[in-house]
Amino acid sequence: MRKFTKEKGVVLPLDRANVDTDFIIPKQFLKSIKRSGFGVNLFDEHRYLDKGEPDVDNSNRPINKDFVLNLPRYKGSRVLLARDNFGCGSSREHAPWALDDYGFRVVIAPSYADIFFNNCFKNGLLPIVLNRDTVDQLFMEVEANEGYQLEIDLNTQKIIKPDDSHLEFSVDAFRKHCLLNGLDDIGLTLEDADAIKSFEANWQAQSPWYFSETETR
Amino acid sequence: MGKNMTGKTLYDKIWDAHLVSQREDGTALIYIDRHLIHEVTSPQAFEGLRIAGRRPWRAGANLAVPDHNIPTTKEERSQGLAGIKDPVSKIQVKTLDENCIEFNIFELKMNDLRQGIVHVVGPEQGATLPGMTIVCGDSHTSTHGALGALANGIGTSEVEHVLATQCLMQKKMKNMLVRVDGTLSVGVTAKDVVLAIIGEIGTAGGTGYTIEFAGESIQSLSIEGRMTVCNMAIEAGARAGLIAVDEKTLKYIKGRPFAPAGELWDRAANAWRELVSDTDASFDRTVELNGADIEPQVTWGTSPEMVASVNGSIPDPLAETDTIKRGNIEQALNYMGLNGGTPIKDIKLDCVFIGSCTNSRIEDLREAAQVVEGKQVADSVELAMVVPGSGLVKQQAEAEGLHKIFLSAGLEWREPGCSMCLAMNADQLGEGKHCASTSNRNFEGRQGFGGRTHLVSPAMAAAAAIYGHFVDIREINI
Numbered sequence: 001m002r003k004f005t006k007e008k009g010v011v012l013p014l015d016r017a018n019v020d021t022d023f024i025i026p027k028q029f030l031k032s033i034k035r036s037g038f039g040v041n042l043f044d045e046h047r048y049l050d051k052g053e054p055d056v057d058n059s060n061r062p063i064n065k066d067f068v069l070n071l072p073r074y075k076g077s078r079v080l081l082a083r084d085n086f087g088c089g090s091s092r093e094h095a096p097w098a099l100d101d102y103g104f105r106v107v108i109a110p111s112y113a114d115i116f117f118n119n120c121f122k123n124g125l126l127p128i129v130l131n132r133d134t135v136d137q138l139f140m141e142v143e144a145n146e147g148y149q150l151e152i153d154l155n156t157q158k159i160i161k162p163d164d165s166h167l168e169f170s171v172d173a174f175r176k177h178c179l180l181n182g183l184d185d186i187g188l189t190l191e192d193a194d195a196i197k198s199f200e201a202n203w204q205a206q207s208p209w210y211f212s213e214t215e216t217r
Numbered sequence: 218m219g220k221n222m223t224g225k226t227l228y229d230k231i232w233d234a235h236l237v238s239q240r241e242d243g244t245a246l247i248y249i250d251r252h253l254i255h256e257v258t259s260p261q262a263f264e265g266l267r268i269a270g271r272r273p274w275r276a277g278a279n280l281a282v283p284d285h286n287i288p289t290t291k292e293e294r295s296q297g298l299a300g301i302k303d304p305v306s307k308i309q310v311k312t313l314d315e316n317c318i319e320f321n322i323f324e325l326k327m328n329d330l331r332q333g334i335v336h337v338v339g340p341e342q343g344a345t346l347p348g349m350t351i352v353c354g355d356s357h358t359s360t361h362g363a364l365g366a367l368a369n370g371i372g373t374s375e376v377e378h379v380l381a382t383q384c385l386m387q388k389k390m391k392n393m394l395v396r397v398d399g400t401l402s403v404g405v406t407a408k409d410v411v412l413a414i415i416g417e418i419g420t421a422g423g424t425g426y427t428i429e430f431a432g433e434s435i436q437s438l439s440i441e442g443r444m445t446v447c448n449m450a451i452e453a454g455a456r457a458g459l460i461a462v463d464e465k466t467l468k469y470i471k472g473r474p475f476a477p478a479g480e481l482w483d484r485a486a487n488a489w490r491e492l493v494s495d496t497d498a499s500f501d502r503t504v505e506l507n508g509a510d511i512e513p514q515v516t517w518g519t520s521p522e523m524v525a526s527v528n529g530s531i532p533d534p535l536a537e538t539d540t541i542k543r544g545n546i547e548q549a550l551n552y553m554g555l556n557g558g559t560p561i562k563d564i565k566l567d568c569v570f571i572g573s574c575t576n577s578r579i580e581d582l583r584e585a586a587q588v589v590e591g592k593q594v595a596d597s598v599e600l601a602m603v604v605p606g607s608g609l610v611k612q613q614a615e616a617e618g619l620h621k622i623f624l625s626a627g628l629e630w631r632e633p634g635c636s637m638c639l640a641m642n643a644d645q646l647g648e649g650k651h652c653a654s655t656s657n658r659n660f661e662g663r664q665g666f667g668g669r670t671h672l673v674s675p676a677m678a679a680a681a682a683i684y685g686h687f688v689d690i691r692e693i694n695i
């Protein structure tokens with residue numbers, strides 16, 4: 001996994017609560033068997049005026065000029081500012097893949113749906129929780145100042161504002177460690193392979209009815 | 218009494234039994250008993266295994282089935298893979314077949330009689346058992362909690378993680394109890410109960426919790442009804458929903474293909490009877506509803522919490538004082554093409570969809586068939602379709618003659634799959650069209666680009682098909 005230490009970039013304000021994963025990446029793009037290439041279809045139903053399909057050239061599609069992602073002042077954003085319950089709905093990891101592929105590295109919101117929140121960390125994307133008032137304040141500052149950027153320092157857990165003041169955020173210690181070092185979860189878990197094997201043997205002895213193996217049917 | 222003196226919740230019991238190890242910060246390694254796989258969220262996980270040169274830790278714990286992308290017309294299905302017109306979908310289904318062969322994973326292929334929506338198939342095959350930990354790259358995995366299993370949806374990285382290690386890294390959720398007591402009125406179903414719960418706690422109300430559903434109204438539900446309730450726990454923000462094991466649970470499971478038999482059954486059944494929360498268990502949050510007050514529910518907006526009783530009206534955004542909430546209502550009504558204050562019964566339907574992992578089991582189909590029997594779909598309804606949850610559900614429905622009832626009333630009778638629940642295949646709701654749907658999500662574009670979804674029970678959807686607008690199922694003659 002890509003390491004995450006510091007990130008700095010333009011902030012995109014997505015002023016809408018309960019943004020679901022269908023909003024982030026509509027289902028027709030989930031037909032892909034790849035992990036990359038979803039960035040051009042991020043927020044597809046809002047970003048374009050027509051219906052998107054996988055494997056078509058997006059450059060000729062009519063753009064929704066009013067949608068925030070298409071406003072020139074937010075070009076190249078890396079930080080997404082959002083509202084409550086961001087990422088609700090389906091478990092599709094294509095949502096963080098699309099955000100990442102577009103260029104986002106950080107999401108800031110007052111709250112997230114659990115599965116989405118979890119999926120972000122698996123992809124080197126940092127979801128930050130700030131309280132509602134602070135998020136409100138950020139929305140106002142972003143809208144008032146063109147080119148508004150934030151710098152996020154994971155190590156010190158600080159968000160540095162353009163005026164050099166900062167906000168602090170909390171992050172789970174283990175997840176921070178994994179992000180900072182770009183650690184692969186599977187590799188980490190397999191270091192405990194012996195513990196898994198002995199658990200499994202005990203569990204099978206105690207509850208053999210859970211070991212009716214499907215492959216034998 | 219100190220906190221460590223209190224009893225355990227059902228969630229605590231299953232969690233503790235599966236704990237392999239735990240770090241100081243609470244991150245735990247949890248053993249997974251059953252992993253369900255479908256074609257959409259698995260290809261990148263198998264690719265990851267391939268790149269790392271890994272094999273599944275315990276191939277026999279997995280069960281795969283294609284469901285999201287497959288066509289539901291008989292003509293297309295009879296041609297097998299060749300019948301999938303969309304080349305991208307075809308590759309995805311074919312990739313699942315190939316991965317299952319390569320990694321020695323049991324798959325119920327597209328035209329196997331036992332194929333169906335993964336959350337219908339798991340319980341039907343007895344692959345879902347009480348006390349198990351079950352995961353699937355699909356948020357509606359919460360469905361399996363109806364049988365007293367701890368089941369939650371995961372992302373693709375975690376699909377790969379479970380395949381490779383048979384474990385997941387998780388932090389324990391908090392415990393929430395949702396009690397629904399009292400007797401449900403006739404015509405009020407599990408779907409109405411869960412929509413009412415979501416209306417009460419909101420789509421983020423369960424975030425960070427595992428919800429246990431309990432109380433007389435929940436106990437009175439059939440196992441299939443309980444699945445409908447747990448299915449939508451995720452729409453209340455909870456990754457997992459649970460219902461205590463009782464004799465109905467055991468009766469449902471006994472004799473299913475992957476369920477234990479003989480002496481092993483007796484031992485398992487004894488162990489499973491313990492799968493209830495202790496009477497002195499403490500919950501971090503408790504919510505109570507009176508089942509007798511619940512009326513048939515209809516969603517009017519673009520989030521499952523935007524729900525009202527069929528006898529109610531769409532809320533007036535101007536009456537909402539919270540500006541963010543008002544904005545949400547306005548946005549939703551704008552998308553839905555509806556006005557605040559309109560009675561729910563005045564909403565006209567263009568389409569009716571009876572299916573999805575929420576409501577496509579045999580009891581759902583019986584409920585819908587009873588409503589449409591001897592009647593005709595309204596002329597204003599362009600498309601009404603019934604999509605059974607699995608090949609076995611379809612077979613059973615046909616044995617009971619339900620398909621004939623649907624067909625003669627003017628509804629289409631399709632092959633099993635996810636279909637218009639998420640419209641990844643050709644079954645799509647047209648732009649601007651209103652659909653009475655028994656599925657679980659009414660998000661923008663969910664059933665098709667620009668489509669407008671109203672979530673309801675199978676009986677309410679069936680009645681809407683006949684009348685062309687919503688009616689209170691309790692007021693019509695069946």
Ligand code: SF4
Pocket residue numbers: 284285334335336355357573574575634635638639656657
């Ligand atoms: S029926 Fe709908 S909700 Fe259920 S698994 Fe299929 S797409 Fe998901």
